[in-house]
Amino acid sequence: MPDEPGANAATGAGRVLELDGVRTFYGNIEALKGVSFHIDRQEIIAILGSNGAGKTTCLSSIVGLTPPRSGRVVYEGADIRGRSTDSLVKGGLVMVPEGRRIFPALTVLENLRMGAYLRRDRQGIKDDLDYILEMFPILAARAGQDGGTLSGGEQQMLAISRGLMGRPRMLLLDEPSLGLAPIVIRSIFDTIKKINQEQKTTILLVEQNANLALQVAHRAYIMTTGLITLEGTASELMNDESVRKAYLGG
Numbered sequence: 001m002p003d004e005p006g007a008n009a010a011t012g013a014g015r016v017l018e019l020d021g022v023r024t025f026y027g028n029i030e031a032l033k034g035v036s037f038h039i040d041r042q043e044i045i046a047i048l049g050s051n052g053a054g055k056t057t058c059l060s061s062i063v064g065l066t067p068p069r070s071g072r073v074v075y076e077g078a079d080i081r082g083r084s085t086d087s088l089v090k091g092g093l094v095m096v097p098e099g100r101r102i103f104p105a106l107t108v109l110e111n112l113r114m115g116a117y118l119r120r121d122r123q124g125i126k127d128d129l130d131y132i133l134e135m136f137p138i139l140a141a142r143a144g145q146d147g148g149t150l151s152g153g154e155q156q157m158l159a160i161s162r163g164l165m166g167r168p169r170m171l172l173l174d175e176p177s178l179g180l181a182p183i184v185i186r187s188i189f190d191t192i193k194k195i196n197q198e199q200k201t202t203i204l205l206v207e208q209n210a211n212l213a214l215q216v217a218h219r220a221y222i223m224t225t226g227l228i229t230l231e232g233t234a235s236e237l238m239n240d241e242s243v244r245k246a247y248l249g250g
């Protein structure tokens, strides 16, 4: 893919993100004990694991909120450790944090515009806004309402949409299913798939809900107390007996 900004021969064809031996601490608690994985262009990758496994710390280590003590984080061929959030967003790397942290006192439309805060391409912003409001008619219907008045599922859609307004090449999603009803989760995951296919966005999805995540992911990594303990394609993991027992309810 020579026309893609991230296609760098030195990093392999279309390698978007690579973590290599990342170790991250909270005080003297080692939350990541040497984590390595990679994501290629246009993949959906899931990191699965129980509560406390270190999934969120993986994402916050990538974007520098919890800077790794050692190891490398390489995005589109460059080590991004120490870079500011703004510089990462400008570079197309956008995180949607856990708990759908939208601005409750701003309207839906204002929340969406916030996602484009670093962009100056007015036409592009308008096009992306149209695309999002078409994909989520419920957000269009509630455009003038305060974000805080939305249901949990609608807030998650708004949080993802706000991320999309930064026009990411890679989206990091932390537990988009958390606390939502099954039917709402279904539609969120359908949307994740659609974004990946239509916008060609590379997606790293962190989830406790292994069943659903494996239905949309191409490959997945299983994390247990700060380490990647298993990796494979989604179908390999769905058919793996230990994975079924531990994460898929038998």
Ligand SMILES: Nc1ncnc2c1ncn2[C@@H]1O[C@H](COP(=O)(O)OP(=O)(O)O)[C@@H](O)[C@H]1O
Pocket (backbone or CB within 6 Å): 026, 029, 031, 049, 050, 051, 052, 053, 054, 055, 056, 057, 058
């Ligand atoms: N701010 C923090 N201070 C101290 N320990 C933390 C903090 N955040 C997470 N941890 C610890 O780091 C480990 C990994 O947490 P986390 O990355 O949030 O896991 P997950 O997202 O998989 O549930 C856990 O043992 C957790 O208690």
Ligand SMILES: [Mg+2]
Pocket (backbone or CB within 6 Å): 055, 056, 057, 098, 175
């Ligand atoms: Mg978490």
